[in-house]
Ligand SMILES: Nc1ncnc2c1ncn2[C@@H]1O[C@H](COP(=O)(O)OP(=O)(O)OP(=O)(O)O)[C@@H](O)[C@H]1O
């Protein structure tokens with residue numbers, strides 16, 4: 701079985717972060733491991749508190765995994781602080797995993813800063829050059845490039861700029877567009893479009909975490925990048941189609957829809 705690692709924050713409500721990543725890994729039949737960077741007190745309505753894990757503890761978690769287990773692919777999510785970013789980059793440069801998917805998490809859907817504003821530059825300088833693929837949503841791509849982005853053409857231009865910062869490939873996600881939820885990737889040679897029609901639901905908590913974890917699982921399973929992304933796009937679309945309401949706010953996506961169907965288990 702392939703072994704994949706998420707380096708990310710914990711979401712107490714289970715819809716995003718580490719919890720979404722591990723559910724996605726299980727649904728893809730890969731063995732999931734986690735290095736927790738921060739603990740958030742969070743639910744469907746918002747983020748209420750964050751406690752960062754110390755850089756020393758993050759380094760220890762990474763050492764424990766990499767000195768014992770061969771890791772087939774890594775996903776990076778919420779990285780919180782400058783020192784967190786620095787220690788993760790240092791350890792990944794040391795251990796050199798084959799695939800690194802960087803989801804440059806900055807602000808939660810509810811508007812809370814999951815990345816300290818002063819850490820943006822560190823994320824750009826330290827993590828982008830390590831990325832097999834980086835998966836910014838539109839606001840994140842705007843912060844990284846310093847440009848306004850609202851059209852597919854502007855998404856392409858942003859992808860070129862972010863690629864020039866050192867990522868092997870860039871996937872700019874269109875979840876925040878007005879109309880279709882189309883994503884576009886650029887690998888230094890060509891653009892590829894991953895078309896999606898917008899699903900009318902409020903339950904999109906953790907869509908970005910789920911997409912990047914699905915790409916990570918597919919890369920671990922030796923899919924070429926474009927296939928890893930297109931399969932992940934199918935996975936997130938199905939997961940959003942079958943998303944459901946828990947709590948009073950933005951509900952989670954459904955990770956196990958196909959598995960439940962095959963097993964004859966009645967899903968929500
Ligand atoms: N309403 C929707 N209908 C269909 N696809 C969607 C919808 N919302 C998001 N997506 C898709 O979900 C994936 C994640 O994109 P999105 O832009 O939502 O990520 P994100 O903002 O990083 O998520 P997060 O809130 O977890 O940080 C993309 O493939 C996007 O096109």
Ligand SMILES: Cc1ncc(CO)c(N)n1
Pocket residue numbers: 708709710711716717718740742777778805807808809814906908909
């Ligand atoms: C811990 C965590 N990571 C990522 C996200 C994505 O927005 C979130 N809401 N919470």
